[in-house]
Amino acid sequence: MENYLMDFQVENKNSSVEALKRWRSAVTVVKNRRRRFRMVADLEKRREAQKIKGEIQEKIRVALYVQKAALQFIDAGGRAEYKLSEEAREAGFGIDPDEIASIVRSHDSKSLKGHGGVEGISRKLSVSLNEGVSENNIHRRQQIYGFNRYTEKPPKSFFIFVWEALQDLTLIILMVCAVVSIGVGIATEGWPKGMYDGLGIILSIFLVVMVTAISDYKQSLQFRDLDREKKKIFVQVTRDGKRQKLSIYDLVVGDIVHLSIGDQVPADGIYISGYSLLIDESSLSGESEPVNVYEEKPFLLSGTKVQDGSGKMLITAVGMRTEWGKLMETLNEGGEDETPLQVKLNGVATIIGKIGLTFAVLTFAVLTVRFLVEKALHGEFSDWSSSDALQLLNYFAIAVTIIVVAVPEGLPLAVTLSLAFAMKKLMNDRALVRHLSACETMGSASCICTDKTGTLTTNHMVVDKLWICEKSLEIRGNEIEERLTSEISESVVSVLLQAIFQNTASEVVKDDAGKNSILGTPTESAILEFGLLLGGDFDAQRQEYKIIKVEPFNSVRKKMSVFVALPDGGVRIFCKGASEIILKMCDKIIDSNGEAVDLPEEQARNITRVINSFASEALRTLCLAFKDINETTNETSIPETGYTFIAVVGIKDPVRPGVKDAVQSCLVAGITVRMVTGDNINTAKAIAKECGILTTGGVAIEGSDFRTMSPEQMKEIIPRIQVMARSLPLDKHTLVTNLRKMFGEVVAVTGDGTNDAPALYEADIGFAMGIAGTEVAKENADVIILDDNFTTIVNVARWGRAVYINIQKFVQFQLTVNVVALMINFVSACISGSAPLTAVQLLWVNMIMDTLGALALATEPPNDGLMERPPVGRGASFITKVMWRNIIGQSIYQLIVLGALNFDGKRLLGLNGSDATEVLNTVIFNSFVFCQVFNELNSREIEKINIFRGMFDSWVFLGVMVSTVAFQVIIVEFLGTLASTVPLSWQFWLLSVLIGSVSLLVAVILKCIPVERTKHHDGYVALPSGPELA
DSSP states (O other), rough: OGGGTTTTTTOSOOHHHHHHHHHHOOOOSOOOHHHTTTOOHHHHHHHHHHHHHHHHHHHHHHHHHHHHHHHHHHHHHOOOOOOOOOHHHTTTTOOOHHHHHHHHHHTTTHHHHHHHHHHHHHHHHBBBBBTTTOOGGGGHHHHHHHOOOOOOOOOOHHHHHHHHHTHHHHHHHHHHHHHHHHHHHHHHHHGGGGHHHHHHHHHHHHHHHHHHHHHHHHHHHHHHHHHHHHTTTTTEEEEEEEEEEEEEEOOOTTEEEEEEEOBBSSSEEEEEEEEEEEEEEEHOOOSSSOOOOOOTEEEEETTEEEEEEEEEEEEOOOOGEEEEHHHHHHHHHTTOOOOHHHHHHHHHHHHHHHHHHHHHHHHHHHHHHHHHHHHHTTOTTOOOHHHHHHHHHHHHHHHHHHHHHHHHHHHHHHHHHHHHHHHHHHHHHHHHEESSSHHHHHTTTOOEEEEEETTTOOOOOOEEEEEEEEEEOOOOOHHHHHHHHSSSHHHHHHHHHHHHHOEEEEOOEEEESSEEEEOOOOOHHHHHHHHHTTOOOOHHHHHSSSEEEEEEEOOOOOEEEEEEOOOOEEEEEEEEHHHHHHHHHHHEETTTTTTTOOOHHHHHHHHHHHHHHHHHHTTEEEEEEEEEEEEGGOSSSSSSSSSSEEEEEEEEEOOTTTHHHHHHHHHHHEEEEEEEEEOOOOHHHHHHHHHHHHHHHHHHHHHHHHHSOOOHHHHHGGGGEEESSOOHHHHHHHHHHHHHHHHOEEEEEEEEEEOOOOOOOSSEEEEEEEEOOOOEEEEEEEEEEEEHHHHHHHHHHHHHHHHHHHHHHHHHHHHHHHHHEEEEHHHHHHHHSOOOOHHHHHHHHHHHIIHHHHHHHTOOOOOGGGGGGGOTTTOOOOHHHHHHHHHHHHHHHHHHHHHHHHHHHHHHHTOOTHHHHHHHHHHHHHHHHHHHHHHHTTTSSSSOOOOTTGGGOOHHHHHHHHHHHHHHHHHHHHHHHTTTTTOOHHHHHHHHHHHHHHHHHHHHHTSSSOOOOSOOOOOOOOOOOGGOOO
16 A cells, blocks of 8 residues: 555655645545645645745844834934823823834834933833832733733634534535435325434434534644643743743733843843843844844844843833734644644545545446346336435435445544644643644654753752862762861852852842742752852852853853953953863962962863763763953953863762663663763763663764764764763754664654754754753754653653554554445445445444544553554554454454345344344344444454453543444434334344454454564564463
8 A cells, every 4th residue: 555655755844845735636535625634734824824924024124124224214204103192191101002112123223212221211111120010010011011912813613613524525415315315205205204214314414523523622622722832931030129930921011031042032122231142033034144132232022032142121012012923923824734644644545535436436336227227127117206216315325425434534633633632641741742743753763862961860950079279079068168168268269159159140039038049050050059058148249240241151162251340450251161171271270379370281180080080970060260361451252261270060960760761661662862961971971871871882972073073984883872972062963864864763852952953953853841941942842841851751752652553553443444334335235236234324333433433542542562662664654464464354254244144144043024124234234333343442452462451541442432332222222213223132132242242353363363574664563472462
């Protein structure tokens, strides 16, 4: 079948428009386009949205880059007049919402100066730049200046899903047939008997439509919840003088927002203060060149990203008053790209639909020809009655119903159902899946490139060791202050505290109880906490020294530097970062008296040994250094040499509980785990060994060595790389690209920084960290790990495999029903001139195998066995030889039994009397349904014999099975007039159940038949023997 599915292949992410168009044009047999393509991207809408987005971006680009000429023109012609509303004046505000929004949107520096700059604007907004807005007047601000929310499409109601389910062409034809049947039936057989056949079809259609609509509506609710989670972004805000974390949707005009690298600017605003703030405006303007923001160019626009530096901003416009708000309306137009499995199953449905359509036409043709021949043989060809018309109409209804059963519309929709279920469960397990295809692709992941800090470790950091003035100190308890001051001079402690408190991106704030609380990254917080432990006063230090310039830490520089003006004149630069980088920058060292003395090579080698000894104990190592420069030198860039070495800090970051087991389960599952970290190689190796990542024969390499290798050298070493230390984001990107292209691996990669975005985008599955991750990383990721835990990543892999195997189970089950239903009706029509299964019965079978079958099999939770088999390779056949064996074997059994009943059932069952045909047809229908019920049980395990393992963990499966059997009893015993059945004796009920249950034994026999292996792994382990077979 794979040869026929060549047109139905797309990439798991970033598929080309050509590929998306190709498979759409290849889909020919579709019963209900609205439902089938509901979860498929609308390329036309997407194109229109891109056009609108381009127009908005061009408008913004003109406003940003042609503003001077525009403003000169405005000055010549007069500016727009804004009148402050009475409501705003009474609330104490002095500027109109549209006016302030216009100033920032058009970068109108002249108007800003006219209002007194950022201080003047803050006064007119009744806000203190230090204290922020008061919680008491939040509601008033929202009433006047608006909410920070964007216009969204209203969600579909339940009745829309009912209407979509009714768009099924075959159901519409059947409804017309039913209405005609009722009309003709009443005319020929009278009321109410003449309406039973038609009414049965209408009620069956109503049931199918309602079950379908309920299932689809529940899916939409799950996706809506997930979409709401995706949009949650939090920022640091000062309100009532306190720093706090708030959702961007709770922001109001006047809020003071703190920005750092990787943040998304949450609303339009004006720069207050900051250091080296570099903004990426490409999302708004389309321009790739980042923009420096400072006092002279203070305008910040919503939706832009902080590429470097840090700062504070005053919010001036929110929601739909920002250009980003207008752009947001276009972002989700057209929907999300379909997943590879959805596309492949659309292909399978198309192929089977064509076969089914052929059989339906042949069945109708055979039945009609036989009917006409019989009339001709009896000399009644010219004598036509309404009952003859009713008979032909009944044949047509059967043919249409065969199409209903034969076109497996539920196949691609089952993928959506399974993914929605998995995504909901993963959300509860702290993983937010942003793109549908990621959950599916993760089931095929053969390699995970993971960060160390916060993912494999707890990210709860504390300073554990300190090396200073030739002394190595263990940090234990609160007595460290006394020990340090007793062993080291006060001047050295003073310089150490300066280096800690001045060169930090964290802050010490008071909480509601008046206690000190540290806001910042775990590494920064650990060092700052250590400074407080030494008796330092953060606020006093910050007031005594004035910070002139800051160069924030990033993953490329691997250091943070700050220029500080000393109280007695002069400038001091403090620098901290990766140990070997800082050590290379130093040519002096501070001695025990606080004096800077030369750093000889021998002592530098000794410090390197100290760094390595700390690292080998799995400690993160940082070095602190400073450099005094003369104010008159006018240095604008941070110097790279001439520093004085202060100390080595060893920070403990314990391995997370459960990580070692998670890594081990990955290895058993054929998933290679590689650690890619910016840390020291010895620290990385120690942690990797503790986690079970670095094994005998594995290679630990530094990024600097890796990036200088030739492609041939990379090809040789990459399969053995287990640890990459001191890596740059570019190294991670290179590793991921080569793993995918050289070795065909399906690669998952984790990232938290802004610079990780290219690797996250390149990987098959990108994981961003929910706690430590920047908004830029999250935006480029496919899955957000909300607890930053490696174990959660492994859980995504388990669910990904569950999705894949569940869809295979459902496909196996549905194809078996397809084959049997088609063949039994077609063969019977050819031989006996009648179809044993009526339209109503076939509609019920369709619901069992379509919506209910998908619910039962596509939503099963993962079992432990899933992580004991290798991953499914790229391009592996979805419908495997093992599945074909099961489908063909079960179909042969069912066709033999049902064929025997159909052609010789009366004799075999000893039936005679006027109702013998009705009883036989009911037994055939009942046996057929129970064959499907037991085959649904068989489909729970494609290879293993024990199909009951874990069944009671899946309440959905049990619920569907019980409901199916209960409704079958109702149809046979109580709805005979509508479903063309008669009540059966207990003996026939037992016979039907026995015929169905024999398929369990057939499955055991089939699973013992070996299947020839293909060269590529198809997703299953070799058939076990002995006790493992169960």
